[in-house]
Amino acid sequence: MPGKVDSVATAPRKRESAEAARLAWLAWLGGERRAASGTLEAYGRDVAGFLGFLVGHLGGEPDLAALALLRPGDFRAWLASAAAAGIDAATRSRRLSALRSFFRFLARRRGIENAALAVIQAPRRKPRLPRALSRDDAAAVAHDIGEISAAAPLQARDTALFSLLYGSGLRISEALALNIADAPRVGAAAPLRVRGKGDKERLVPVLPVVRAAIAAWLAQHPGPEPAAPLFLGARGKRLDPAVAERILRRFRRERGLPEHATPHALRHSFATHLLQEGADLRAIQELLGHSSLATTERYTAVATDQLLAVWRGAHPRAR
Numbered sequence: 001m002p003g004k005v006d007s008v009a010t011a012p013r014k015r016e017s018a019e020a021a022r023l024a025w026l027a028w029l030g031g032e033r034r035a036a037s038g039t040l041e042a043y044g045r046d047v048a049g050f051l052g053f054l055v056g057h058l059g060g061e062p063d064l065a066a067l068a069l070l071r072p073g074d075f076r077a078w079l080a081s082a083a084a085a086g087i088d089a090a091t092r093s094r095r096l097s098a099l100r101s102f103f104r105f106l107a108r109r110r111g112i113e114n115a116a117l118a119v120i121q122a123p124r125r126k127p128r129l130p131r132a133l134s135r136d137d138a139a140a141v142a143h144d145i146g147e148i149s150a151a152a153p154l155q156a157r158d159t160a161l162f163s164l165l166y167g168s169g170l171r172i173s174e175a176l177a178l179n180i181a182d183a184p185r186v187g188a189a190a191p192l193r194v195r196g197k198g199d200k201e202r203l204v205p206v207l208p209v210v211r212a213a214i215a216a217w218l219a220q221h222p223g224p225e226p227a228a229p230l231f232l233g234a235r236g237k238r239l240d241p242a243v244a245e246r247i248l249r250r251f252r253r254e255r256g257l258p259e260h261a262t263p264h265a266l267r268h269s270f271a272t273h274l275l276q277e278g279a280d281l282r283a284i285q286e287l288l289g290h291s292s293l294a295t296t297e298r299y300t301a302v303a304t305d306q307l308l309a310v311w312r313g314a315h316p317r318a319r
Contacts, residue, residue, distance in 0.1 A: 015063055016063060016064050016110070017063055018054070018061070018064060018066070018067055019061070021067075021102075021105075021106060021110060022047050024105075025047070025105040025106075026040055026044050028109070029043065029101075042094070042098070043101065043102075046098035046099065049095070050078055050095070050099055053081060054078075057074065057078070064106065067112060068114050070114055070117075071116050072116045072119050074116070075116060075117055076120065079096065079123065089123040089124060089125040092122075093122045096120065099117065130265075130271070130272070130298055131265060131268060132265065132268040132272035133257070133258070133260075133261055133265055133266070135269075138269040140255060141162050141251065141252075141257070142163045142165075142166045142167065143163070145162045145247065145251045148250055148251050149247075152220060153220040153221075153222070156213075156216045156217040157217050157220070157239075158247055159213050159216070160210075160213040160216065160231075161175060161176075161244065162248070162263075163209065163214075164213075165266040165267060166266040166269060167209070167210040168204045168205065168207075168270070169204065169266075169267050169270035169287055170267065171196065171197075172244055172264065174195070176238060176239050176240075177195065178192075178194075179226065179227055179228060179230055180218070180221070180225060180226050180227070180228050180229075180230055183214055183218060183230050184206040184210070184211050185215070186208075187211075191204055191205050191206065192205075192206050197291075198291070200289060200291075204287055205287075214230075222236065223236070241263070244263055245263060248262060248263055249262075267288070268299070271287075272299050275303045281293065281299075
């Protein structure tokens with residue numbers, strides 16, 4: 001009878017070794033859940049590591065009864081040992097996810113319940129800091145990138161595009177979405193109207209040198225109708241972001257710039273260099289179009305790190 005089969009399948013097997021249960025769990029993941037081989041390998045290794053930790057932590061190989069009696073402190077000790085070994089937060093989170101899957105299997109198929117795991121929070125991942133270019137490298141991209149192309153129109157286009165990215169802090173998608181009608185003009189003071197994430201509109205100032213670069217490109221633009229894309233590709237369509245990335249990748253390799261010299265790094269550089277010059281964090285938030293100040297605050301860590309690096313390199317007592 002179905003009820004009888006279910007009761008047998010979920011009957012407690014507290015004398016079963018944890019390792020035997022782990023192998024049964026992996027067989028279930030692969031057979032019934034159709035988990036990928038890579039997932040099985042990683043999850044199996046993660047839980048095996050946990051069981052190996054318990055051997056030393058508990059003083060012997062655990063069985064299912066021992067797993068049922070584990071307390072929050074036991075799980076935290078396991079995570080702490082991984083952190084002490086230099087395991088990053090992302091890997092520790094994956095290991096915890098594997099362990100949760102294992103314990104769900106124990107609850108459903110072995111009748112082993114442990115509420116302690118539910119109160120364990122995943123390790124917080126340290127937010128990745130924006131990687132800005134040095135001022136010299138950012139200026140080289142903005143001023144000299146046109147040199148890698150032999151055609152005058154492409155030289156003007158690339159100089160205008162990358163000058164705008166660094167000079168106004170635009171996302172590459174925002175710059176490439178601009179039309180001729182949006183282009184800032186030489187001699188005018190009006191800010192550039194940009195439509196960013198979530199269709200939010202903001203106004204950003206444009207430096208005279210950037211206006212001049214855009215004017216030089218417009219003089220070469222093959223079809224300067226107001227509704228036409230400001231930045232065109234080889235086929236007369238709107239320039240593809242992948243093409244812009246490829247242009248900068250070629251330039252950075254020719255100039256020996258760091259690998260993180262990307263279109264988005266110019267936006268990071270814009271914010272970081274403004275902050276280093278004393279710009280207000282709220283003003284930078286508005287210029288970048290961040291909905292949260294917390295997102296903009298990441299640049300304070302970048303600016304501090306770079307200023308400390310300058311101090312260490314320049315101060316006589318720091319050597």
